[in-house]
Amino acid sequence: MNELEGENIIAGLTWLDRRPKSFDLLTDAAVREIHKRLFGEVWDWAGVYRLTEKNxxxxxxxxxxxxxxxxxxxxYWCDHKSFDPLEATxxxxxxxxxxxxxxxxNGRWARIMADAxxxxxxxxxxxxxxxxxxxNADSAHRAAYIAALRAADRYDFDPLGTLVRSIAR
Known part of the structure; x- marks a missing residue:
């Protein structure tokens, strides 16, 4: 992550912490706005859904x-307490x-959305x-994180739930 990107993310996090109480995090407009606030000084297209296919x-x-x-x-999970807070997150x-x-x-934005x-x-x-x-790409923690996400892709949420519980403070 370069310096400008780091500064932009800090500014976005500051905005997110100070957002109005009426700001509904769980809307299409909100997810775009948060991405734009986090990366808008780095990428002109921040907050715009991708227009090309990826792998x-x-x-x-x-x-x-x-x-x-x-x-x-x-x-729904929040309103009906379908899962404990860490599992829902x-x-x-x-x-x-x-x-x-x-x-x-996407990864940084998704982690920040999950935190919010x-x-x-x-x-x-x-x-x-x-x-x-x-x-970082070569860390053991990142490897465990990616493996947990891939397990969740196969509907096995236990590894990701375990990982999230292990990082809760």
Whole structure:
């Protein structure tokens, strides 16, 4: 991550912490706005859904539909306490990464979205996604994180739930 990107993410996190209480995190407009706030100084297209197919994520024509379903599910989980806060957060994070709506920044954005969602459910829990280290490409923690996401792709949410519980503070 370069310096400008880091500064932009910090500015986006500051904005997110100070957002109006009326700001509904679980909307299409919100997910775009958050991505734009996090990366808008780095990429002109920040906050715009990707327009090309990738080897990861849903087809571009399904992004809006899948995201709407994901956000509606997350709202239901919160409102009906379908899962404990960490399980709901892990599942939301996975779905956001699985959809992969943007051309870049999806992992960081999805972790920040998950953090904001968890704050709404239980403001006393903090997730240290770095696991006390880093999520650099060559770290063992990142390998476990990616493996847990891939297991969730196969509907095995236990590894991701375990990982999220292990990083909860």
């Amino acid at each position: 990861i994520g849903v087809p571009i024509w399904q992004i809006s539909t899948e995201l709407r379903t994901c956000l509606d599910d997350a709202r 892990a599942r939301l994070h996975h779905r956001l990464v699985w959809i992969h709506p943007f051309a870049n920044g 969602y968890l704050t709404k459910i239980d403001p006393d829990i903090f997730l240290d996604w770095s696991g006390g280290g880093t999520l």
